[in-house]
Amino acid sequence: MLDVSATKEVHVKRFGAEPAMFMAPGRVNLIGEHTDYSEGFVMPAAIDFATLAGVSPRADRQISISSENFGDQAVFDLDFLPHHPRHHWSDYPIGVLTVLKEVGVKVSGFNLTLSGDVPLGSGLSSSASVEVATALAILEVAAKSGSTHHFSGPEIARLCQRAENHFVGTQSGIMDQFVSCCGAAGKALLLDCRDLSFELAPISPELSIVICNTMVKHSHAGGEYNTRRAEIEAGAEIIRLHRSDVRFLRDVTVADLERWGDEMLPDVLKRCRHVVTENLRTVAAARALEQNDLPTLGRLMAESHASYRDDFEASCKEADILVELASREPACVGARLTGGGFGGCTVNLVHTAEADQFGKKMLEEYLQATGIAAEIYHCHAAAGAHRI
Ligand code: ADP
Ligand code: MG
Numbered sequence: 224m225l226d227v228s229a230t231k232e233v234h235v236k237r238f239g240a241e242p243a244m245f246m247a248p249g250r251v252n253l254i255g256e257h258t259d260y261s262e263g264f265v266m267p268a269a270i271d272f273a274t275l276a277g278v279s280p281r282a283d284r285q286i287s288i289s290s291e292n293f294g295d296q297a298v299f300d301l302d303f304l305p306h307h308p309r310h311h312w313s314d315y316p317i318g319v320l321t322v323l324k325e326v327g328v329k330v331s332g333f334n335l336t337l338s339g340d341v342p343l344g345s346g347l348s349s350s351a352s353v354e355v356a357t358a359l360a361i362l363e364v365a366a367k368s369g370s371t372h373h374f375s376g377p378e379i380a381r382l383c384q385r386a387e388n389h390f391v392g393t394q395s396g397i398m399d400q401f402v403s404c405c406g407a408a409g410k411a412l413l414l415d416c417r418d419l420s421f422e423l424a425p426i427s428p429e430l431s432i433v434i435c436n437t438m439v440k441h442s443h444a445g446g447e448y449n450t451r452r453a454e455i456e457a458g459a460e461i462i463r464l465h466r467s468d469v470r471f472l473r474d475v476t477v478a479d480l481e482r483w484g485d486e487m488l489p490d491v492l493k494r495c496r497h498v499v500t501e502n503l504r505t506v507a508a509a510r511a512l513e514q515n516d517l518p519t520l521g522r523l524m525a526e527s528h529a530s531y532r533d534d535f536e537a538s539c540k541e542a543d544i545l546v547e548l549a550s551r552e553p554a555c556v557g558a559r560l561t562g563g564g565f566g567g568c569t570v571n572l573v574h575t576a577e578a579d580q581f582g583k584k585m586l587e588e589y590l591q592a593t594g595i596a597a598e599i600y601h602c603h604a605a606a607g608a609h610r611i
Pocket of ligand 2 (some may be wrong): 348349350351
């Protein structure tokens, strides 16, 4: 549980000044996996796990950043920031600071305290929540020292994505930062990653979001992620030879793949088929959620998982086991692996009255099947980043 006053207190003790406080949520993706960087559709929800950022200005041009999660502090000179990631948690806030400076925000010295309860590296996007909370905190300091820059939620999301892509070096899409900025309590967010238009779809209170953490993250994930991105690009390139109007896989249809897919390597065709069909499923799932058509929503989530497993080949046996166990439960409307893949968490939409029982059952049966103690998180769709 996040403790705002404890984080404030730590900041005051360490830096001797009352901080302005901001929070930015992590997220769970309900459906639409590996579609954002092809300008497709995603449907995540912000969740009630978040990162807090406490910030106070300094008189000099130093910045001091501390993370309660890492029990660590890093100090930099604003005029001599590192140009490259140091493979340290401070890469995320420094990346955001660098990008804000690049777009002309005049920043002065500050002290920043970060503290979060988003499980790290579990596919719930602790990284985006750190970036967005940091961006809001830095913009506050800049405004105090006379900066007139104002950014909308979607603009902050783009800047934070740029920090992650260009500074940290992760080629992630826009989904995580966008929903961390623009999420809404009780709602899922259907995002068109082409023009960043979005719709909020209410999640019925009769449905609970239960997240099951496999507690595994297979070490080849980073390399595989880059391979998938290259395969997607290779597939789009082949379709472009025939259809010059195609920019990304977003523009490609199932009929295109049937017609020209045999020009692709078999794996490339499978990756592309996942993305093309996942876009269709994601839009259909938003409609089903709006109409509270739970059987359709559940079927689309099941198909999404199967496609992620068989065509995109980014699942793992632990996640498959959790999804299989969940799908046997009448209380569970839909289950699938969420996040970048190769481990992390499954997302389950479960009838609220039976959610506790469902969580306990998953814990027991997963332990029996794998010998691993899962973690179960009962989450709610939460508001996007804000000042507190
Ligand atoms: P995910 O975004 O799925 O949680 P990532 O590997 O993208 O996984 O991001 C996790 C990294 O983000 C951590 O290893 C750390 O560097 C950074 N991070 C997340 N939360 C915090 C925090 N509270 N304080 C400092 N760094 C954090
Ligand atoms: Mg991340």
